[in-house]
Amino acid sequence: MRKLTKLTAVFMALCLSVSAVALSGCNGSDGGNTSDGGSKLSSDSKVDTSSVKEIYYLNFKPEISQKYEAIAAQYEKETGIKVKVTTAASGEYEKTLTTQMANADSAPTIFQINGPVGYENWKDYCADLKGTKLYDSLSDKSLAVTSGDGVYGIPYAVEGYGIIYNNAIMDKYFNSDKKSTEFSSMDEIRSFDNLKAVVEDMTKIKGDLGIKGVFASTSLKKGDDWRWQTHLVDVPLYYEFNTGGNALTNCLNAKELAFSGADNYKNIFDLYTNNSGTDKKQLGSKTVDESMSEFAVGDVAMVQNGNWAWGQISSTKGNVVKDTDIKYLPIYTGAEGEETQGLCIGTENYFAINSESDPAKQQASVDFLEWLFSSDYGKKAVVNELGFIAPFTTFSDNEKPTDPLAKEVLAWMEKDGITSVPWVFAGIPSEKWKNDFGADLLKYVQGQTEWAKVVENAKTSWAKEVQLKAE
Amino acid sequence: MQKAIKRWFPLFVLPTVVAFIISFIAPFIMGIYLSFTKFKTVSNAKWVGISNYTKAFQDSDFVNALWFTVKFTIVSVITINVIAFLLALLLTKSIKGTNLFRTIFFMPNLIGGIVLGYIWLMIINGVLSYFDVSITYDASYGFWGLVILMNWQLIGYMMIIYIAGIQNVSPDLLEAADIDGATNFQKLIKITVPQVMPSITICTFLTLTNSFKLFDQNLALTAGAPGTETQMLALDIYNTFYGRVDYQGVGQAKAVVFFIIVAVIALTQLYLTRSKEVES
Numbered sequence: 001m002r003k004l005t006k007l008t009a010v011f012m013a014l015c016l017s018v019s020a021v022a023l024s025g026c027n028g029s030d031g032g033n034t035s036d037g038g039s040k041l042s043s044d045s046k047v048d049t050s051s052v053k054e055i056y057y058l059n060f061k062p063e064i065s066q067k068y069e070a071i072a073a074q075y076e077k078e079t080g081i082k083v084k085v086t087t088a089a090s091g092e093y094e095k096t097l098t099t100q101m102a103n104a105d106s107a108p109t110i111f112q113i114n115g116p117v118g119y120e121n122w123k124d125y126c127a128d129l130k131g132t133k134l135y136d137s138l139s140d141k142s143l144a145v146t147s148g149d150g151v152y153g154i155p156y157a158v159e160g161y162g163i164i165y166n167n168a169i170m171d172k173y174f175n176s177d178k179k180s181t182e183f184s185s186m187d188e189i190r191s192f193d194n195l196k197a198v199v200e201d202m203t204k205i206k207g208d209l210g211i212k213g214v215f216a217s218t219s220l221k222k223g224d225d226w227r228w229q230t231h232l233v234d235v236p237l238y239y240e241f242n243t244g245g246n247a248l249t250n251c252l253n254a255k256e257l258a259f260s261g262a263d264n265y266k267n268i269f270d271l272y273t274n275n276s277g278t279d280k281k282q283l284g285s286k287t288v289d290e291s292m293s294e295f296a297v298g299d300v301a302m303v304q305n306g307n308w309a310w311g312q313i314s315s316t317k318g319n320v321v322k323d324t325d326i327k328y329l330p331i332y333t334g335a336e337g338e339e340t341q342g343l344c345i346g347t348e349n350y351f352a353i354n355s356e357s358d359p360a361k362q363q364a365s366v367d368f369l370e371w372l373f374s375s376d377y378g379k380k381a382v383v384n385e386l387g388f389i390a391p392f393t394t395f396s397d398n399e400k401p402t403d404p405l406a407k408e409v410l411a412w413m414e415k416d417g418i419t420s421v422p423w424v425f426a427g428i429p430s431e432k433w434k435n436d437f438g439a440d441l442l443k444y445v446q447g448q449t450e451w452a453k454v455v456e457n458a459k460t461s462w463a464k465e466v467q468l469k470a471e
Numbered sequence: 472m473q474k475a476i477k478r479w480f481p482l483f484v485l486p487t488v489v490a491f492i493i494s495f496i497a498p499f500i501m502g503i504y505l506s507f508t509k510f511k512t513v514s515n516a517k518w519v520g521i522s523n524y525t526k527a528f529q530d531s532d533f534v535n536a537l538w539f540t541v542k543f544t545i546v547s548v549i550t551i552n553v554i555a556f557l558l559a560l561l562l563t564k565s566i567k568g569t570n571l572f573r574t575i576f577f578m579p580n581l582i583g584g585i586v587l588g589y590i591w592l593m594i595i596n597g598v599l600s601y602f603d604v605s606i607t608y609d610a611s612y613g614f615w616g617l618v619i620l621m622n623w624q625l626i627g628y629m630m631i632i633y634i635a636g637i638q639n640v641s642p643d644l645l646e647a648a649d650i651d652g653a654t655n656f657q658k659l660i661k662i663t664v665p666q667v668m669p670s671i672t673i674c675t676f677l678t679l680t681n682s683f684k685l686f687d688q689n690l691a692l693t694a695g696a697p698g699t700e701t702q703m704l705a706l707d708i709y710n711t712f713y714g715r716v717d718y719q720g721v722g723q724a725k726a727v728v729f730f731i732i733v734a735v736i737a738l739t740q741l742y743l744t745r746s747k748e749v750e751s
Contacts, residue, residue: 094713102512120716124515221607222694284607284696285596432714439698446608448697469716 041127041353041366052364054082058097058108060349062090063311067385074377081364091223094121101125101354109357109365113153114348115426116252119145120469126152127355127362133370134351137392142246145350153350156373157388160328160409160420161231161306162343167325169209169301173198178205186327192267192334202301203275209301213277216294216303218269219286220442222435227288227304229438232268232331234344234425236261239335241424251427257462262455264333272304273445280445296321304331307389307405323404328412330421343412346423347391429465436461506723516720523724527711532699533725536707537732543614543703544682547621551678552671555626559633560659573634577627584624588691591620595692606693613693613701620688625681629674636670637663665747672744680737704729 059068065087072083086108088096093112101107113119119126128150129135135151138144145153165186174184181201189195199214206213218228239261241250273280277300288305289312295303296316303309313321330341351369353362372378374394382388383399389406400410413420428434440457443449501513506523510516527533558576562569579587595616596605606612640663648658664671686705689695695702695710702710708729711722 098512098719102514104514117716121511124511222696279603281604281608282600283605285592285605430715435714436698439696442607442697446604446697448609465715 049360049364052360055109055365056084057110059085059087060093060112062087064386071381109354109361111352113350113352119152125354127353132366137394139391139393153352155347155350157349158347158391159306160343160345162331163302163304163329165302165327166321167327172209173202190339192332195332199275212299214275214301215272216291216300217278217286218272218283219288219291220283221285221287224287225438229434230425235331235333236265237424238421247424248427251424255466257459259455264335267334283445284442307409310403310405326404328408340419342418342420345420429469433461433465506727509720523720526721527724536702536704540703547618547682548678551622551625555629556633558630563637576630579624580628584687585691588688592692607696610700632670632674636667640666668748
């Protein structure tokens with residue numbers, strides 16, 4: 001009996017403390033909300049930043065973390081403000097950011113959001129950057145993440161993806177006497193039908209070309225399927241939502257997906273998987289890394305990826321792809337008017353300033369970013385060290401990156417009569433949609449489900465995710 | 472002496488209690504509180520009542536994961552304990568090199584879950600590639616892959632516990648049974664098994680909770696593929712956190728449900744097997 005009363009006492013104490021925590025938690029969140037509206041940043045430096053000793057940038061890109069440290073050291077030398085740079089491990093950014101943000105005193109002052117959906121996630125923490133020089137110097141203001149009148153995310157690196165091909169292999173094909181198409185160079189490939197003819201002909205004589213397949217393996221391992229469930233689906237999404245106004249905004253506001261480009265998606269997806277050196281049933285265990293190294297060692301002629309992949313290709317052991325041979329082709333899917341279609345150009349990298357941090361620190365953070373993208377040292381570092389295609393007017397033509405894929409991206413962006421495809425996929429309602437779509441693609445490629453079912457699932461899942469988001 | 476200890480008891484126990492409160496009680500209560508809120512970081516939570524729980528149970532992935540986990544746990548608890556017990560019986564007979572075998576069987580347990588997951592992924596995919604498929608081809612491949620992996624990892628550990636139990640069986644009893652003319656099988660069922668009941672309790676407890684809470688092996692081996700069909704509860708909770716905007720609270724609610732299930736199962740099992748233990 002005594003034991004029982006003891007237990008009840010402990011239990012009640014627990015209950016009490018639960019409600020105590022609950023109450024204090026409520027208070028805390030109230031305080032947080034009121035401070036939201038107050039912060040607006042401008043470059044007129046109304047806020048005195050002389051008291052700021054340190055700002056904190058949570059970096060998204062592990063591959064360039066060391067380069068940021070050198071830049072931070074230079075900035076400290078010039079201004080005396082220490083820039084603490086911490087890098088989240090690959091794929092762990094959201095998790096790291098969530099834990100780092102929890103402690104208001106040591107939270108990052110500069111962080112990164114991945115677009116409008118990322119902004120939804122972090123809107124309580126994003127300061128308005130409308131009055132900053134950084135925003136003013138954007139070469140295309142529509143790239144920024146906006147909401148109402150405010151500007152909450154500034155893109156800092158434009159990236160592009162498409163079908164990367166190895167021109168050495170293509171030349172071998174065009175000069176081969178066994179080819180049965182009339183094409184004689186990649187410049188003539190301007191539609192899905194052209195591409196399909198060439199690719200299927202190449203598959204027929206792959207032995208002579210010394211390749212195992214035309215396309216690198218369509219990596220559908222979980223976590224490695226983003227090239228298909230995010231990037232490739234962008235093309236049909238663009239054609240569906242490019243109906244006037246901003247395609248991304250249309251996509252974001254779409255309650256339903258008609259998936260009118262589903263057949264186009266199937267066209268290119270089937271082309272990838274039917275003309276690859278890898279058996280379809282093996283694709284569920286293939287990773288992006290494997291796919292890129294197949295390309296790098298010359299086993300395949302083409303692979304769909306973005307300009308960030310150059311490092312991966314050039315550092316592969318046994319790489320045979322010369323930097324003069326690596327070229328881009330837009331992702332043709334058989335859509336109407338695709339002759340003028342360019343690469344998929346956009347960004348998932350937006351700077352945001354933590355509105356919950358001290359106003360002086362916020363200002364100092366903006367100062368640092370403006371320095372990085374407008375001072376001579378900063379610009380040089382951005383181009384040569386960080387390798388960004390920075391979308392700011394402060395960069396002149398001779399301050400552009402030198403790696404072959406980035407150069408190709410720029411070349412495609414500047415081609416006459418070519419329209420780049422924006423990254424509409426940022427408007428996909430949730431990660432869950434992408435993951436489910438990727439899983440369905442795997443089932444389809446393994447012959448376990450019909451294409452019609454994949455399309456149907458994509459539509460119902462879209463409607464469901466939009467509804468859940470609205471709740 | 473006794474009195475002095477009693478008087479100073481609170482002082483001595485204080486550091487442990489404080490540490491326990493800071494690192495266990497406080498986060499635990501915080502966690503329960505967060506499951507009733509909408510939050511991004513722990514400091515900006517807003518109270519939303521039980522809506523997180525309704526969302527959690529409406530989520531078909533969660534229910535699937537629950538069933539998958541239950542099936543997996545039943546199969547692996549049985550296989551692990553049966554095989555571990557048989558191995559223990561074998562290795563308590565006087566065979567040459569038993570110590571070497573014990574060490575070898577125990578070794579897989581020393582390898583971390585993620586590493587083991589990747590190693591087995593290579594092995595299983597290597598074998599399956601002869602049939603031109605991979606482990607993510609079908610959910611049943613992933614299921615049996617996980618069972619094999621879990622067996623591989625835990626059998627050695629459970630075996631050690633069983634060996635200790637079997638070695639403690641009183642030789643007097645066995646000898647008496649011999650004189651009474653009991654067969655080997657009778658001796659096993661009537662004497663050895665009841666005598667090692669404490670080991671069975673601890674082993675079923677360990678395998679049950681370990682299987683139910685399995686995470687890293689699941690992540691490394693299949694990551695839930697195909698789709699979310701081989702996703703177990705812990706992995707589902709983890710993915711819920713980052714799968715949708717504002718779903719942290721739902722993930723937290725799932726975690727609380729998960730805790731309750733584990734606690735109930737573990738306590739029931741302990742009660743049931745304890746009641747079968749005999750005083751030796």
